[in-house]
Amino acid sequence: RKEVEQDPGPFNVPEGATVAFNCTYSNSASQSFFWYRQDCRKEPKLLMSVYSSGNEDGRFTAQLNRASQYISLLIRDSKLSDSATYLCAVGADSSYKLIFGSGTRLLVRP
Amino acid sequence: EPEVTQTPSHQVTQMGQEVILRCVPISNHLYFYWYRQILGQKVEFLVSFYNNEISEKSEIFDDQFSVERPDGSNFTLKIRSTKLEDSAMYFCASRGVDRDTQYFGPGTRLTVL
Numbered sequence: 324r325k326e327v328e329q330d331p332g333p334f335n336v337p338e339g340a341t342v343a344f345n346c347t348y349s350n351s352a353s354q355s356f357f358w359y360r361q362d363c364r365k366e367p368k369l370l371m372s373v374y375s376s377g378n379e380d381g382r383f384t385a386q387l388n389r390a391s392q393y394i395s396l397l398i399r400d401s402k403l404s405d406s407a408t409y410l411c412a413v414g415a416d417s418s419y420k421l422i423f424g425s426g427t428r429l430l431v432r433p
Numbered sequence: 434e435p436e437v438t439q440t441p442s443h444q445v446t447q448m449g450q451e452v453i454l455r456c457v458p459i460s461n462h463l464y465f466y467w468y469r470q471i472l473g474q475k476v477e478f479l480v481s482f483y484n485n486e487i488s489e490k491s492e493i494f495d496d497q498f499s500v501e502r503p504d505g506s507n508f509t510l511k512i513r514s515t516k517l518e519d520s521a522m523y524f525c526a527s528r529g530v531d532r533d534t535q536y537f538g539p540g541t542r543l544t545v546l
Contacts, residue, residue, distance in 0.1 A: 354533070355533045357534070361476075364522070364542075365539070365540070366524055366537040366538060366539050366540050367476060367524070367537050368537070369534060369535075369536065372534060410475075410476065412476075414533055416489060417488070417489075418464070418481035418483070418488045418489040419464070419481075419528065419533045419535075420466065420478045420481050420489055421466075421468070421476075421478060421526075421535060422478065423475050423476040423477070424475065425474075425475040426475065
């Protein structure tokens with residue numbers, strides 16, 4: 324089983340749509356969870372940290388389910404500028420190294 | 434807003450040559466990382482560095498790789514004898530003491546010919 328697994332997509336949605344991404348992780352001892360956004364040939368940029376209580380930042384909502392080892396990201400009212408690859412990342416071990424999923428590609432069309 | 438910087442943005446080298454990739458982490462951060470991303474693949478952890486020593490390294494980080502913090506600001510990754518398969522984007526990241534969020538630099542694209 325892969326350490327961090329994501330649906331690669333692409334998700335092709337119209338502007339204004341709501342889209343949800345899922346991510347599963349295998350290491351139950353993982354301590355921290357993140358969603359990053361990556362544009363083509365650019366660095367990962369932190370979108371949000373993910374907490375058990377869930378967190379929301381504008382149109383973006385992230386949830387963590389430790390029992391199921393599952394992380395989700397919900398994007399409401401999609402914009403053209405949301406088109407990117409969304410990376411799920413899990414912090415592991417004492418060094419908090421990040422283990423990334425392969426990413427889910429989102430295309431928002433006019 | 435403070436940011437991680439990396440130089441050069443693109444490095445082209447011949448197979449077997451040594452390369453040094455440079456990073457300037459965010460100034461009050463103490464934990465430093467190198468990751469790489471081969472084109473079309475996922476971001477992979479290489480090494481973490483804290484208190485002037487390696488705290489963890491992946492199996493990718495073999496004897497050809499080394500890291501150093503030569504002064505108070507720079508953090509370098511050296512590849513001693515580059516191989517074709519070292520061609521990738523190399524990202525540096527840093528993390529503060531109290532938060533476990535890592536911030537990434539813009540990357541160095543390494544092309545080995």
